[in-house]
Amino acid sequence: MMTHHRSLLLAVVVVVVCSGHLGGVHAQLGLHLNGDGSYDVRVRGNTWLTSADTAFYVNDEWLSIHNFRLALTKNTTTRGANSYGSFTEYTNTWKAASQVHFGFEVETAFKVYENGNRIMFTQRWVSGGKNTSAGTTDNVLSSFPSFNLSHTPPSSLHLGCAGWFGTFIDDSHRGPAIGKWPDGTVGGKDFGPMVLFDRDTDDAVVFAAASEFMAASVEKTDNALRAGILGSVEEVPAGFSVAFSLTLNTTGVNNAMTSWGRALRRHYNKSSAPAQCDLTLQYLGYNTDHGAYYYYNPQSPNFNETLVGVFESAKQQSIPYRWILLDSWWYFKGTGNGVKNWTAMPQIFPPGGTDGLAEFTSITQWPVIGHNRYWSNNTDYAIQNGGKFAFSDNKYAMVVPLEQAFWDFLLGSSKKWGLAVYEQDWLYNEFNGVPLLTKNISMARTWLMQMGNAAAKHNLTIQYCMPYPRHALQSVEISPVTQIRASDDYVPGAAGPDQWRLGSSSILAHALGLAPFKDNFWTTPRQPNASTGPLGHDDAVWREAAVATLSAGPVTPADGIPYQNKELIMRSCNEDGLLLNPDRPAVSIDQTFKAAAFGAAFGAAGQLWATYSTIGSHRFNHVFAAEMKNTFDLLPSTLTVDATATATATEGMVAYAVANTTSLDVSTLRVQQFSREVPIVISAQTSTPNTFDLYHTAPVFDNGIAFLGELSKWVPTSSKRFKGFTKTASSIKVEVVGALGEKVTAHFAYMSSSTNDITIKHASCVISGGTSCHIESP
Numbered sequence: 001m002m003t004h005h006r007s008l009l010l011a012v013v014v015v016v017v018c019s020g021h022l023g024g025v026h027a028q029l030g031l032h033l034n035g036d037g038s039y040d041v042r043v044r045g046n047t048w049l050t051s052a053d054t055a056f057y058v059n060d061e062w063l064s065i066h067n068f069r070l071a072l073t074k075n076t077t078t079r080g081a082n083s084y085g086s087f088t089e090y091t092n093t094w095k096a097a098s099q100v101h102f103g104f105e106v107e108t109a110f111k112v113y114e115n116g117n118r119i120m121f122t123q124r125w126v127s128g129g130k131n132t133s134a135g136t137t138d139n140v141l142s143s144f145p146s147f148n149l150s151h152t153p154p155s156s157l158h159l160g161c162a163g164w165f166g167t168f169i170d171d172s173h174r175g176p177a178i179g180k181w182p183d184g185t186v187g188g189k190d191f192g193p194m195v196l197f198d199r200d201t202d203d204a205v206v207f208a209a210a211s212e213f214m215a216a217s218v219e220k221t222d223n224a225l226r227a228g229i230l231g232s233v234e235e236v237p238a239g240f241s242v243a244f245s246l247t248l249n250t251t252g253v254n255n256a257m258t259s260w261g262r263a264l265r266r267h268y269n270k271s272s273a274p275a276q277c278d279l280t281l282q283y284l285g286y287n288t289d290h291g292a293y294y295y296y297n298p299q300s301p302n303f304n305e306t307l308v309g310v311f312e313s314a315k316q317q318s319i320p321y322r323w324i325l326l327d328s329w330w331y332f333k334g335t336g337n338g339v340k341n342w343t344a345m346p347q348i349f350p351p352g353g354t355d356g357l358a359e360f361t362s363i364t365q366w367p368v369i370g371h372n373r374y375w376s377n378n379t380d381y382a383i384q385n386g387g388k389f390a391f392s393d394n395k396y397a398m399v400v401p402l403e404q405a406f407w408d409f410l411l412g413s414s415k416k417w418g419l420a421v422y423e424q425d426w427l428y429n430e431f432n433g434v435p436l437l438t439k440n441i442s443m444a445r446t447w448l449m450q451m452g453n454a455a456a457k458h459n460l461t462i463q464y465c466m467p468y469p470r471h472a473l474q475s476v477e478i479s480p481v482t483q484i485r486a487s488d489d490y491v492p493g494a495a496g497p498d499q500w501r502l503g504s505s506s507i508l509a510h511a512l513g514l515a516p517f518k519d520n521f522w523t524t525p526r527q528p529n530a531s532t533g534p535l536g537h538d539d540a541v542w543r544e545a546a547v548a549t550l551s552a553g554p555v556t557p558a559d560g561i562p563y564q565n566k567e568l569i570m571r572s573c574n575e576d577g578l579l580l581n582p583d584r585p586a587v588s589i590d591q592t593f594k595a596a597a598f599g600a601a602f603g604a605a606g607q608l609w610a611t612y613s614t615i616g617s618h619r620f621n622h623v624f625a626a627e628m629k630n631t632f633d634l635l636p637s638t639l640t641v642d643a644t645a646t647a648t649a650t651e652g653m654v655a656y657a658v659a660n661t662t663s664l665d666v667s668t669l670r671v672q673q674f675s676r677e678v679p680i681v682i683s684a685q686t687s688t689p690n691t692f693d694l695y696h697t698a699p700v701f702d703n704g705i706a707f708l709g710e711l712s713k714w715v716p717t718s719s720k721r722f723k724g725f726t727k728t729a730s731s732i733k734v735e736v737v738g739a740l741g742e743k744v745t746a747h748f749a750y751m752s753s754s755t756n757d758i759t760i761k762h763a764s765c766v767i768s769g770g771t772s773c774h775i776e777s778p
Contacts, residue, residue, distance in 0.1 A: 028043065028044050028045070028116060028248075029041070029042070029043060029116055029117055029118070029119060029205075029246070029248040030042030030043070030045065031110060031112055031119055032047075033090055033110065035072075035075075036065065036072070037051075037054050037065050037072060037092055037094075037108065038050075038051045038065075039051045039110070039145075041119065041205075041246060043198075043203055043205065043248060044203070046153065046154055046156075046157050047151075047153065047154070048153065048157075048159065048196060048205065049147045049148075049151070049196075049246075050147065050148045050151040051145065051146060051147060051148065052143070052146035052147060052148045052149075052223070052224035052225075052226065053065055053066045053143055053146060053224070053226075054070065054094075054108060054143060054144045054146065055067075055070075055142065055143040055144075055146075055226075056070070056104075056106055056123075056125075056129065056141070056142045056143070057129075057132050057133075057134040057141040057142065057231075058096075058101060058104055058129040058130070058131070058132060059100075059101060059129070059130065059131045060131045061100075061101070062134075063096055063097075063101060063104065064143070068097060069096065069097050069098060069101070070094045070095075070096070070097060071094065071095050071096070071097040072092055072093070072094055073093050073094065073095050074092070074093040075090065075091060075092045075093070076090075076091045076093075077089070077090055077091075078091070082267070083263070083266055083267040084113055084115075084118055084120070084263060084267060085113045085114060085115045085118070086113065086114045086115075087111040087112060087113045087114065087120070088111070088112050088114075089109055089110065089111045089112075090109065090110045090112070091107050091108070091109040091110075092107065092108050092109070093105065093106075093107050093126075094106050094107070094108065103127055104127050104129065105126040105127040106123060106124065106125055106126055106127070107122075107123070107124040107126060108121070108122070108123055108124075108144045109121070109122045109123075109124065116248075117247060117248045117249065118245060118246065118247050118248070118263075119245065119246045120210060120243055120244075120245050121144060121145040121227070121243065121244045121245070121246075122211075122241055122242070122243040123142055123144045123228065123241060123242055123243075124239070124240075124241040125236045125237070125238065125239065125240045125241065126238065126239070127238055128235070128236050128237045128238035128239070128240065129235070129236045130234075130235050131234070131235075132229075132233055132234060132235060132236050133231065133232055133233060133234045133439070134231045135231045135232070136231060136232060137188075137189040137217075137230055137231060137232045137432070137438050138187070138188040138189055138219065138231070139219050139231030139232075140217050140218065140219040140226050140227065140228035140229060140230065140231050141228060141229050141230070141231050141233060141236075142228030142229050142242075143224075143226040143227070143228050144227065144228060145227050145244055146224050146225065146226040146227065147224065147225045148223065148224060149182040149185065149220075149221075149222075149223050149224055149225060150223050153181070157198065158180075158198065158199035158200060158598065159180070159181035159196055159197070159198060159199070160178065160179065160180055160181060160184065160196070160197050160198075160199060160593065160594065160596075160597030160598060161177075161178070161179065161180075161181045161182070161184045161185055161194055161195065161196050161197070161597070162176045162177065162178045162184070162194065162195045162197070162253065162504075162593050162596075162597075163176055163177040163178075163184070163185060163186050163191060163192070163193070163194040163195075164176050164191075164192040164193055164194070164469050164504070164505070164507075164508045165177060165186050165188070165190050165191045165192055165469060166190050166468075167190065167428050167466055167467070167468065167488070168466065168467065168485055168486060168487055168488055168505065169192065169467055169468070169469050169471075169472050169484065169486060169505050169508050169509065170469075170486070170504050170505035170508060171488070175501060175503075175504045175505075175588075175596075176504050178593060178596040178597050179596075179597055180597055180598065181196055182225070184597065185220055185225055186220055187217075187218045187219045187220030187225060187226075188217075188218075188219065188220070189217060189230065189431075189432075189438075189468065189470075190428070190468045190469070191217070191218050191469065192208070192468070192469020192470065192472070192473065192508065193206055193207065193208035193209075193257070193260070193469065193473075193508065193511075194206070194207045194208070194218075195207075195253050195256055195257065195593075197252075197253050197256075197590075197593060197594070197597075199594055199597070199598050199602060201250075202250055202251050202252040202590070202640075203248070203249075203250050204248070204249050204250075204252055204253045204255075204256035205246055205247065205248050205249075205256070206245075206246070206247045206249075206256050206257060206260040207227075207244065207245070207246055208244065208245060208247075208260065208264075208473070209227075209242070209243070209244055209245075209470075209473060210243040210244055210245040210264070211241070211242055211243040212229075212240075212241075212242040212243075212441075212445065213445070213470050213473035213474040213476075213477075214437075214444035214445040214448070214470055214471075214474055215229055215230050215233065215242060215441050215442070215444070215445070216228075216229065216230070216242050216244070216470070217229065217230040217231070217470075219231065227244045228242070229242055229441065230438060230441075232438040232439055233438070233439060233440070233441045234439050234440075235441070236441060237441065240441065245260075247259070247260040247263070251640060251643045252590040252640055252643075253507075253590045253593050254507060254587055254589070254590055254640070254641050254642075255640065255641070255642065255643050257507050257508065257511045258507075258510065258511050258642060260511060261508075261510070261511025261512050261513070262511070264476050264512070265476050265512065265513050267476075268476045268477050270475075270476050270477070270478075270479050270513055271479040272513065273479070274456075274461050274479050274480050274482050275461070275482040275483075275513065275515065277461075278421065278461045278482045278483070278515075279322065279323060279367060279420065280323050280367070280369055280420065280421050280461075280483070280554050281482060281483060281515050281553065281554060281579075282578060282579060283320075283322035283323065283573070283576075283577040283578055283579060284319075284320055284321055284322055284555055284556075284557075284569070284572065284573045284577040284579060285321060285322065285323040285324060285325060285369070285554055285555065285556040286310060286314070286321040286323075286324045286325070286366075286556060286557065286558070287324075287325045287327075287519075287520035287556035287557065287558040288307075288324070288325060288326055288327050288329070288520075288558065289325060289327040289371070289489065289490070289519060289520050289556075289558065290327065290489040290490070290491060290519075291489055291490040291491040291492060291497070291519070291520060291531070291532060291558065292327070292520050292531060292558030293522070293527055293530045293531060293558055293559055293560035293563070294306055294307075294310075294531065294558075294560070295327060295329065295531040295558075296329045296531060297529075297530070297531035299529065299560075302347060302348060302349065302350055302356075303329070303330065303348050303349060304348075304349050304350060304356050304357075304359070304360050307324065307360060307364075308360065308363060308364070309561055310561055311363065311364040311366070313561045313564065314564070317564065317566050318566070318575065319564060319566050319569055319570075320573065320575060320576055320577030321366065321577065322366065322367075322577045323366050323367045323368070323369065323420065324364070324366045324367075324368055324369070325368075325369040325371065325423070325520075325554075325556060326368055326369070326370055326371060327371045328371050328372075328373055328425070329348065330344050330345065330348050330349065330357070331343060331344060331345065331372075332345055332380075333376070334376030334377075334378045334379060335376045335377055335378045335397065336376055336377070336397035336398065337376075338373065338374045338375055338376030338377070338379070338397065338398055338399075339372060339373055339374065339375050339376055339379060340376050340378060340379055340380055341379070341380045341381070342372055342410060342414070344356060344357040344417070354417055357417045357418065358416065358417040358418065360418075361417060361418030362418075366418070367418055367419075367420035367421075368417075368418045368419050368420055368421075369420065369421040369422075369423050369463060369554075370414060370419045370421070370422055370423060371423045371425055371465075372422065372423060372424055372425060373425050373426040374398045374426045374429055374430040374433060374434075375391065375398065375399045375400060375401070376397070376398070376399070377394035377395070377396060377397055377398065377399050378394070379391065379399065381401070381406060381410075382394065382399065388409075389401055389402075389403055389405060389406040389409075390402040390403050390406075392434055392436045393435075393436070396433070396434060396435060397433065398429070398430055398433035398434050399434060400430065400434050400436065400437065400443075400447050401447075401450070403450070404450045404453060404454070406450075407450045407451050407453065407454035408453075408454045408457060408458075410454070411454045411455055411457075411458050411460055412454070412457070412458050415458050415460060419460060420460065420461070421460065421461050421462065421463055421482075421483075422451070422455060422460055422461075422462050422463070423462075423463040423465055424451065424462060424463070424464060424465065425465040425466055426465070426466050427464055427465065427466050427467045427468070427471050428466050428467065428468050428471075429466065431444060431468065431471075445474060445477075448471070448474050448475075448478060449477065449478065451478075452477075452478030452479070452480050452481060455480035456479065456480050460480060461480050461481070461482045461483070462478070462480050462481045462482065462483075463481075463482070463483045463484065463485070463517065464481060464483075464484045464485065464514075465484075465485040466485065467484060467485070469508065472484055472508060472509065472512050472514060473512065475512060475513075475514060476512060476513070481514065482514065482515060483514055483515040483516075483517050483553055483554060484509050484514040484515070484516060484517065485516075485517045485519060486502050486505035486506055486509050486516030486517060486518065486551070486553070487499045487500065487501070487502055487505065487516075487517075487518050487519055488519075489519060490518070490519040490520050490521055490544070490558075491532060491536075492522060492527075492530070492532050492536040492537055492538040493532060493535060493536060493537075497521075497538055497540075497544070499519070500518065500540075500543060500544055500547045501607055502516055502518055502547060502551055502585070502586075503586065503587055503588035503592070503607055503608075503609040503624075504587070504588045506551060506585035506586065506587050506609075507587045507588065509553075509585065510584055510585050510587065515551075515552060515553035515554070515585070516551050516552075516553045516585050517551070517553045517554050518544075518547055518548045518551050518553065518554075519556075520556045520557065520558035521538070521541065521544035521545060521548055521556075521557060521558065522538050522541050522544070522557070522558060522559055522563070523541050523545060523557050523559055523563070523564060523565035523568045523569055524541065524559060524563035524564070524565050525537050525538055525539050525541055527559065527560050527563045529560070530560060539690050540690040540691075541565075541568065542568065542661055542662050542692075543626065543661075543690065543691075543692045545557075545568055545569070545571060545572060545714070546571075546624065546661070546692065546694060546714045547586075547624070548572065549571070549572040549579070549580075549581050549714040549715060550581070550582060550585070550586040550609065550611060550622065550624055550714065550715070551581075551585050551586065552581045552582055552583070552584055552585045552586075552611070553585065555572045555573070555579055555581075557569050570712075571664065571712065571713050571714050572713070572714060574720075574721065574738045574739055574742060575738065575739035575741075575742045576738070576739040576742075578720055578738075578739075579720065580710075580713050580714075580715055580718040580720050580721050581715055581718060581720065582611040582612060582613050582622055582715050582718065583611070583612055583613050583614055583719060584611055584612070584641075584642065585611060586609040586610060586611035586622065586624055587609055587610065587611065587641060588607070588608065588609055589604065589608050589609065589610050589638060589639075589640075589641070590603075590638075590640065591603035591604040591608070591632070591638060592604050592605070592606070592607075592608050595630075600629060600630040603632075604628070604630070604632040604634075604682065605628070605629040605630045605632075606625065606626065606627045606628035606629050606630070606632075606684075606685070607624070607625065607626040607627045607628070608623070608624070608625050608628065608632065608634075608682060609623070609624040609625075610622070610623050610624075610638075610639050610641050611641065612639075612641065612642070613715060613717045613718050613719045614719055615707075615717060615719055615722045615723070615724065615725065615734075616723075616724040616725050618699050618725070619699070620696060620697065620698050620699075620709070620717040621639050621696065621697040622694070622695070622696050622715060623639075623680070623682075623694070623695040623696070623697075624692060624693075624694055625682045625685070625692060625693040625694075625695070626685065626691070626692035626693070627685060628682055628683065628684050628685045629684060630684055631681065631682065631683055631684050632681075632682040633679035633680075633681055633682075634679050634680040634681075634682055634695075635676060635679045636653065636674065636675065636676060636697075637676070639697070652673070652674075652675065652699070652700040652751075653673075653674040653675065653697050653698065653699055653700060653706075654671055654672065654673060654674055654697065654698055654700055654706045654708075654749050654751070654758070655671070655672050655673075655674035655680045655695055655696070655697045656669060656670060656671040656672070656695070656696055656697075656698070656708055656749070657669070657670050657693060657694060657695045657696065658670075658694070658711055661691070661692060661693065661694055664711065664712055666711050666712075666747070669711065669747075669760065671708070671749050671758050671760065672758075673751075673756070673758075674697050680695055680697075682695075694714065696708070696709075696716060696717065698717065698749070700749075700751055701725075701727055701732055702727075703727065703728070703729055703730060703731070703732070704750060704751045704752075704753060705731070705732050705748055705749070705750055705751070705777050706748065706749040706751065707722075707725070707732060707734060707746070707748060707777075708746070708747040708748060708749055708760075709721075709722065709746055709747065710744060710745065710746055710747075711745075711747055712745070716747075720737075721736065721737060721738065721744070722734050722735065722736060722737075722746075723735040723736075723737055723772070731776055731777045732748070732776070732777050733774050733775070733776040733777070734746065734774065734775050734776075735772055735773075735774055736765055736767070736772060736773050736774065736775055737767075737771050737772045738767050738771070738772075739767065739771075740767055740768075740769075740771070741766065741767065741768070742766070742767050743764055743765070743766045743767075744764060744765060744766075744767070744773070744775065745762055745763070745764040746762060746763060746764070746775045747760060747761070747762045748760070748761050748762065748763070748777045748778070761777065761778045762778070763775050763776060763777065763778045
């Protein structure tokens with residue numbers, strides 16, 4: 001009877017072509033469904049993806065379409081709407097085709113959205129399943145959707161792919177996996193969102209988990225990319241579902257990721273309020289993390305004296321640190337070097353440990369980002385060890401708390417000594433080291449949700465560190481998570497640090513509403529007796545400082561007291577410590593992805609990032625270039641990050657750069673016209689590995705004047721510094737904000753309509769009352 005029913009359904013073929021308009025550009029995403037459960041995904045009529053097998057692992061056996069152990073018993077069509085828009089949902093119901101697995105039932109569903117840019121794939125385990133573990137955490141135990149890697153696109157179609165994977169959401173030593181489709185694909189527990197992009201157009205499709213982010217996973221086999229549930233999970237409860245999405249954008253890789261992430265955050269109601277109130281994202285901080293001068297290296301009887309010394313030195317030099325990051329050196333360790341007790345050790349912060357830490361924060365008035373790592377199996381908090389709270393099985397070296405009450409206690413009590421941001425480090429180690437997190441389908445999510453609930457209750461925020469992409473995705477359900485480490489540790493050494501490449505990791509972080517954190521940096525190249533030893537040095541401290549500022553995340557120098565370079569530090573902030581950063585993180589431009597996939601002839605081979613600031617209704621672009629392997633002509637049409645951002649004034653543009661990025665000497669200022677006919681020529685930099693170039697663009701007003709801003713800052717036209725323009729026929733006036741008594745100097749470019757000559761002038765103002773003053777072009 002079941003076989004007969006299935007044969008009738010095989011005759012059903014559904015062709016769905018959804019079309020609409022996205023950002024004024026016609027978009028078309030097509031789904032072709034066959035009655036046997038197979039499907040194709042099409043963009044502009046071209047087949048980009050074809051399905052592989054649909055399969056589920058139950059009772060230690062695979063049930064799939066291809067092995068004839070799944071029987072299609074029903075298909076239905078419904079209509080509905082959610083935060084993504086109106087959709088039509090096509091659902092197939094499958095049952096086991098043999099008596100051995102009698103009772104097993106699962107649904108596979110396709111939601112096709114009428115706005116023409118999204119398809120949602122959902123697998124619903126109607127009956128649930130036992131004995132589902134299909135291998136390791138790099139495998140999956142179910143396969144829907146799945147895509148055939150042997151499919152050859154039409155010869156006229158050239159597809160590339162970029163996949164975010166690894167620790168720190170994107171290995172900052174290497175970057176995402178980029179290549180031609182399907183050669184560049186990867187999978188496994190550390191795999192995250194992937195973008196397919198067309199070499200010859202700006203069409204891009206994001207493929208990513210859309211729910212159950214800690215249990216959802218992707219596996220790459222020899223011939224298929226299979227999406228489903230983490231392969232180590234031992235049981236799937238009845239009613240459990242997991243979803244994956246394909247999202248089309250026709251304005252490039254960056255805008256595809258941004259629009260996908262924005263929609264995902266909206267769907268999960270992630271609030272931006274915690275980030276807007278997070279002081280560590282707004283002001284300059286001081287860092288003691290790995291690579292910092294004082295990391296496990298107090299050079300005083302205790303850290304209390306050392307860090308009070310940093311505070312007093314900074315105050316004397318008017319370096320406006322406003323908060324501090326305390327890394328792992330301050331709390332008690334247990335078995336396996338995990339956390340035994342997350343309180344300050346008395347010998348580190350005398351008197352009394354916690355009292356000494358509270359005294360330190362009272363003296364400095366510095367809120368704290370408090371670092372934490374994995375929990376030791378002999379942690380004082382666990383019931384097994386005489387504590388009050390339930391933890392996972394302590395036969396393993398790492399454990400996790402199992403109840404909300406623990407997190408409420410930990411974060412609530414820690415706020416009393418000055419905690420403002422809870423940093424959960426070693427995330428991927430804990431995910432791999434606690435079997436419960438990968439064998440139980442919901443425990444990893446519960447762990448992070450409980451942490452987030454406690455932070456929200458106590459008005460704290462959270463930084464994720466050493467995360468897989470799945471942790472970043474999970475943050476869309478946790479509003480207090482405001483920032484994420486987007487690079488490996490900064491460790492100056494004989495060859496200098498090698499973790500500053502944030503251009504691609506910042507794409508994913510920003511899409512998910514997280515500020516990317518570069519980690520600490522030195523501001524003087526050589527600092528004897530640092531924690532890194534006698535060979536520790538960094539000859540690219542200027543690049544590190546620029547990258548930190550352009551990240552729009554935390555900015556945290558980490559120098560020894562004698563080695564603080566105030567001039568370099570102040571390029572990032574005003575005299576109150578307010579960060580003068582761009583509106584959003586700098587990110588690798590789309591052309592870098594095309595060059596990585598198809599060769600330098602198709603784009604920019606190197607680290608070429610872009611961001612912008614908006615003052616009034618005018619957009620000012622900022623472009624960072626390093627390690628360029630080819631010369632690249634940067635055009636206005638290349639600067640497409642956030643296509644919905646306020647457009648640049650129509651009168652024209654200038655591009656400018658201070659050639660000496662070490663000194664920012666204004667005498668090396670270069671200004672040129674910037675247009676379709678006159679690009680910024682980004683030169684190859686193969687012979688100077690530690691150098692970088694920083695370019696800016698500005699609109700030319702109809703009176704022939706362009707505002708170049710404060711050239712002593714990495715971001716000369718930050719919207720944190722300048723608030724708007726008043727224009728006359730012969731001048732422009734700009735409102736300046738800052739600290740009381742602060743003097744601000746701004747430069748202007750005057751364009752000659754008859755000779756095309758450019759004249760540079762400058763003017764200043766002092767904030768003598770209130771918080772603002774005005775500068776008028778001279």
